[in-house]
Amino acid sequence: MVEWLRVFQRTSKEVYRQANPILGSERAGEIMGRGAGGDMTRQIDVLAEEIVIKSLEKEGVPCILVSEECGTKVIGKNPRDYVVLDGIDGTTNAVRGISFVSTSMAHASGPRLRDVDVGLVTDLSRGTTFSAEKEKGAYEGSSPLRPSSVTNLAEGLIGVELPVKLKRRDIQPCITRLIPLIANIRKFRHLGSIALELCYVASGRLDAYVDIREIIRATDFAAAYLIVREAGAFMATPDGGEVDMELKATARTSFLAAANQTIFSEILRLLQTGREG
Numbered sequence: 001m002v003e004w005l006r007v008f009q010r011t012s013k014e015v016y017r018q019a020n021p022i023l024g025s026e027r028a029g030e031i032m033g034r035g036a037g038g039d040m041t042r043q044i045d046v047l048a049e050e051i052v053i054k055s056l057e058k059e060g061v062p063c064i065l066v067s068e069e070c071g072t073k074v075i076g077k078n079p080r081d082y083v084v085l086d087g088i089d090g091t092t093n094a095v096r097g098i099s100f101v102s103t104s105m106a107h108a109s110g111p112r113l114r115d116v117d118v119g120l121v122t123d124l125s126r127g128t129t130f131s132a133e134k135e136k137g138a139y140e141g142s143s144p145l146r147p148s149s150v151t152n153l154a155e156g157l158i159g160v161e162l163p164v165k166l167k168r169r170d171i172q173p174c175i176t177r178l179i180p181l182i183a184n185i186r187k188f189r190h191l192g193s194i195a196l197e198l199c200y201v202a203s204g205r206l207d208a209y210v211d212i213r214e215i216i217r218a219t220d221f222a223a224a225y226l227i228v229r230e231a232g233a234f235m236a237t238p239d240g241g242e243v244d245m246e247l248k249a250t251a252r253t254s255f256l257a258a259a260n261q262t263i264f265s266e267i268l269r270l271l272q273t274g275r276e277g
Contacts (some may be wrong), residue, residue, distance in 0.1 A: 001059050002081070004107040005133055008120040011055040015087070015103045016127050020049075023125065024097020036071030036249040037217050043096050045062050045069050048087030048103055056083065063107075068219040071249045082108040083248050084116070084222035088124075090193030092220040099125035106222035109192050114244045119223030121195045129201040132223075132230035138202055145231040147259035148204040153184045153266055159197045159209035160188040166213060177212060177238075177274035186268060198224035201257045202231035208258040208267055213236045216254060218247050232263040238271050 021045060023258040027110035034273070049069045056063060058191045062076025067085040075083075083105065086096050090101040107118040117134035130145070132138035138145040160182065182188060191197050197223055200206040225243065228235050235243050235257045236265055243255045255269070258264035 004061075004081075004118040005120060005131060007049055007056070007059050008107075008118070009060060009085055009129065009131075010059075010104045011052055011189065012054060012103055012105065012120060012122040012129060012147045015051050016122060016124055018051060018123055019048055019088070019094075019103075020043060021100075023094050023101060029095035035069040037068040037219060038250070039068070039091070040051060041069050042091055042095060043086075045088045045091055046267075049085065049162065049178045052085055052103075052105070053086060054273070056058055059068045062097045066219060066249060068249055069216065080109075083112060084108060086195065086219045086232035089121075089220060095147035098192065100193050100196060100251045101192045102196040102199075104220070104223045108222070108247060111247050112244055113218055113222060113247065114211060115247075116160075116226050118221050119226035121199050122221050123196060130202065130224075130227050131155055132227040134226065134230070136230070140199075140203055141201050145170070145202045145227070146204055147233040148207045149203060149260065150207045151260060151262035153263060154186055155268075156185045156187075156207040157205075158262060158267075159187045159200070159206050160190060161194075161213060162190060163213055164216055174212060177271055180270040180273045181210065184266075186251070194220045195224040198228050198257055201233055201259060202228045206259075208256065208263055209258045210238075210271075211265060212254045212256075212271065216251050216255045217249060218245055218251055219249055219254075221255075222247070225230065234258050234261060236264070236268070238268075240268050
């Protein structure tokens with residue numbers, strides 16, 4: 001049996017070793033084309049993906065790789081396992097030298113998000129890792145993760161994705177829905193790496209994270225999805241449904257994550273108020 005977490009740990013160390021020194025450099029930002037997920041691919045994206053592919057081939061683990069850059073790639077013979085990769089989550093930060101960048105890797109036993117059973121997110125600025133295995137808890141390094149105990153939004157620090165990358169006609173409805181939430185929280189942040197921000201919810205640094213743009217890919221958050229759930233935090237769609245999707249670079253969704261049931265329910269209520277308004 002493949003020890004996927006160990007494979008990811010070894011792989012992420014190599015990504016960190018090669019990617020960290022070029023964060024913020026001209027080399028990192030060189031445009032290489034457009035990835036399967038639709039975004040412009042930079043040199044640092046290509047570098048991270050190539051490291052992961054070579055590592056998986058060297059480890060001898062057959063898998064179906066789902067990546068933001070290459071789309072879907074079969075590695076080895078007769079693969080049944082899925083590996084979901086975002087080599088660089090926070091490319092703009094990486095290019096600009098902003099120290100909030102991560103690599104995200106997840107294993108899934110089937111073709112949907114709900115099949116994810118191992119996840120690892122590596123902070124490429126600091127070299128620290130967040131990880132989870134299904135029904136085994138979530139960790140930062142070797143320390144168990146514990147979400148925040150804040151239950152009052154007026155005291156909350158919430159990650160909120162603003163409606164960038166949307167068509168003009170879609171921006172105003174998204175902002176309108178967010179207004180009641182923003183009006184009721186103490187402070188919000190938009191940090192630029194979805195996987196890492198979700199790990200901050202799992203670790204108690206953020207009290208919640210909200211993205212209702214309907215543009216988030218499985219590659220962005222598959223690993224963090226498991227880390228949040230294994231830490232004991234809550235995740236759902238903005239309508240309160242289960243977060244699930246096909247493991248494809250082109251599939252899109254929205255979700256919110258919250259440290260506890262109280263703050264989770266209040267965010268759902270405020271998003272509904274914004275929709276009705």
